[in-house]
Amino acid sequence: MPKVTLIEFNGQDHTIEAEAGKSLMQSAIDNGVPGIDADCGGACACGTCHCFVDGEWQEVAGEGDAMEEAMLGMRPDRADNSRLSCQIEVTDAMDGMVVRLPEYQM
Amino acid sequence: MNTATQLPDPWSTPLEQIDVSDPRLYEQDTWRPYFERLRKEDPVHYQASSPFGPFWSVTRFEDIVAVDSNHAVFSSEPTILIGDLDDKIPTEMFIAMDPPKHDIQRRAVQPVVAPKNLADMELLIRSRVIEILDNLPLGETFNWVDEVSINLTTQMLATLFDFPFEQRHKLTYWSDIAAGTPEMAGGDVNDEERYTGLMDCLETFTRIWHERKGREGGFDLISLLQRDPNTADMVDRPMEFLGNIGLLIVGGNDTTRNSASGGVLALNENPGEYDKLRANPGLIPGMVSEIIRWQTPLAHMRRTAKQDIEFQGKQIKQGDKVVMWYISGNRDSSAIDNADQFIIDRANPRHHISFGFGIHRCMGNRLAEMQLRILWEEVMQRFSFVEVVGDPVRVKSNFVRGYSSLPVRLHR
Numbered sequence: 001m002p003k004v005t006l007i008e009f010n011g012q013d014h015t016i017e018a019e020a021g022k023s024l025m026q027s028a029i030d031n032g033v034p035g036i037d038a039d040c041g042g043a044c045a046c047g048t049c050h051c052f053v054d055g056e057w058q059e060v061a062g063e064g065d066a067m068e069e070a071m072l073g074m075r076p077d078r079a080d081n082s083r084l085s086c087q088i089e090v091t092d093a094m095d096g097m098v099v100r101l102p103e104y105q106m
Numbered sequence: 107m108n109t110a111t112q113l114p115d116p117w118s119t120p121l122e123q124i125d126v127s128d129p130r131l132y133e134q135d136t137w138r139p140y141f142e143r144l145r146k147e148d149p150v151h152y153q154a155s156s157p158f159g160p161f162w163s164v165t166r167f168e169d170i171v172a173v174d175s176n177h178a179v180f181s182s183e184p185t186i187l188i189g190d191l192d193d194k195i196p197t198e199m200f201i202a203m204d205p206p207k208h209d210i211q212r213r214a215v216q217p218v219v220a221p222k223n224l225a226d227m228e229l230l231i232r233s234r235v236i237e238i239l240d241n242l243p244l245g246e247t248f249n250w251v252d253e254v255s256i257n258l259t260t261q262m263l264a265t266l267f268d269f270p271f272e273q274r275h276k277l278t279y280w281s282d283i284a285a286g287t288p289e290m291a292g293g294d295v296n297d298e299e300r301y302t303g304l305m306d307c308l309e310t311f312t313r314i315w316h317e318r319k320g321r322e323g324g325f326d327l328i329s330l331l332q333r334d335p336n337t338a339d340m341v342d343r344p345m346e347f348l349g350n351i352g353l354l355i356v357g358g359n360d361t362t363r364n365s366a367s368g369g370v371l372a373l374n375e376n377p378g379e380y381d382k383l384r385a386n387p388g389l390i391p392g393m394v395s396e397i398i399r400w401q402t403p404l405a406h407m408r409r410t411a412k413q414d415i416e417f418q419g420k421q422i423k424q425g426d427k428v429v430m431w432y433i434s435g436n437r438d439s440s441a442i443d444n445a446d447q448f449i450i451d452r453a454n455p456r457h458h459i460s461f462g463f464g465i466h467r468c469m470g471n472r473l474a475e476m477q478l479r480i481l482w483e484e485v486m487q488r489f490s491f492v493e494v495v496g497d498p499v500r501v502k503s504n505f506v507r508g509y510s511s512l513p514v515r516l517h518r
Contacts, residue, residue, distance in 0.1 A: 040457075
């Protein structure tokens with residue numbers, strides 16, 4: 001299983017064994033990583049599983065679709081490497097990926 | 107409104123005779139079985155006639171998420187209320203706009219609830235909550251709605267606008283009349299009163315806008331609108347200016363106000379949950395989400411179909427009104443375990459529909475939660491029991507689920 005590291009805003013890091021085929025959001029929640037709310041449960045409809053994908057991993061994580069873009073566009077802390085983690089499907093190629101979490105989910 | 111007639115029996119009446127837009131269902135708090143029946147028997151239900159014209163009712167959680175997320179088909183224009191706009195005041199506001207205009211205008215004001223601003227507000231909110239609570243009478247009956255809910259949220263709203271503090275009661279009044287007419291959502295506010303009130307609102311805010319122009323560094327909503335090039339001239343478009351001000355007033359006030367009252371009522375109706383809270387105030391953050399679900403301060407949001415579409419086996423036609431009943435989605439047991447129970451330590455309390463989903467999702471959700479969290483933290487420091495000692499008086503509206511009165515007595 002690919003190992004993914006999620007880093008909370010306060011710097012606390014969590015390396016989890018993510019499950020290929022599941023969303024990164026689900027893997028993070030299943031592993032008890034704090035800092036992801038996922039209010040809508042993974043429907044790309046709330047924006048509360050926002051994360052920032054570290055530099056070289058952006059290509060592996062891919063780009064969001066139009067709906068994800070629309071949701072991200074509402075975030076005051078949106079950045080170029082913003083993604084909704086419910087829309088990132090974990091693959092084996094993500095082994096070693098680093099993802100940072102925002103100060104607040106909103 | 108057929109005020110003289112009795113409400114029909116929720117289970118034996120033919121489906122087509124059930125009218126979930128009837129504001130009495132909310133005023134009398136008898137809406138639950140009607141939606142339970144719709145969710146079971148006809149979850150996407152066409153109501154051919156109502157005082158607001160024909161409309162579709164979407165009543166299940168997942169279906170509401172689907173409609174709310176599909177802004178390409180389900181438009182928020184021209185209004186998000188079940189009733190139509192008042193021709194005399196054709197306001198425009200970003201909640202009732204589609205992209206790209208919606209996105210541009212929302213982005214202008216969104217920084218008011220950015221993390222940094224929220225952190226600053228926490229101290230201010232706590233000091234105000236403490237002052238409000240420390241001045242309440244012990245052992246006497248008083249109206250929690252006026253003394254606590256309205257008092258706290260109106261102070262917050264005045265801060266968000268940097269509105270003259272001593273005149274802040276006007277914000278409460280404008281909030282109450284903004285969506286209060288019979289035609290909009292079944293309320294009792296007459297058109298004349300609303301017109302006069304909203305024109306005063308427009309005039310007041312226009313004056314504030316001009317006085318504030320050129321002042322640097324402000325982080326209030328007016329300064330934010332002035333600073334963003336896309337909205338810097340909004341004051342020149344009075345109906346758009348008034349609409350957005352009204353939106354921010356209602357969104358930043360009515361909702362949290364009614365959850366601040368609804369929580370007290372819910373804990374009184376569920377004494378076992380109040381005991382859990384007394385035993386463990388650490389439950390407050392989750393309880394706040396549960397209160398917001400339980401209250402569902404806005405009962406519905408409406409969309410208008412931009413094209414014909416088949417949805418859950420129903421043929422929705424272009425131009426049809428599609429009403430998402432948040433109040434029903436929040437009681438849908440297929441999405442929320444024991445949805446009909448108020449459980450302050452439920453497993454996944456944030457999974458509720460009160461903030462809506464999709465691009466129009468509530469902008470102030472974290473501020474709302476923070477106000478309610480601080481309120482309950484400070485209440486629990488002081489009082490063992492906020493006892494409800496009389497019947498609440500509910501607002502007559504199929505949109506705002508609120509209270510005008512909740513008599514309580516405090517116990518140390």
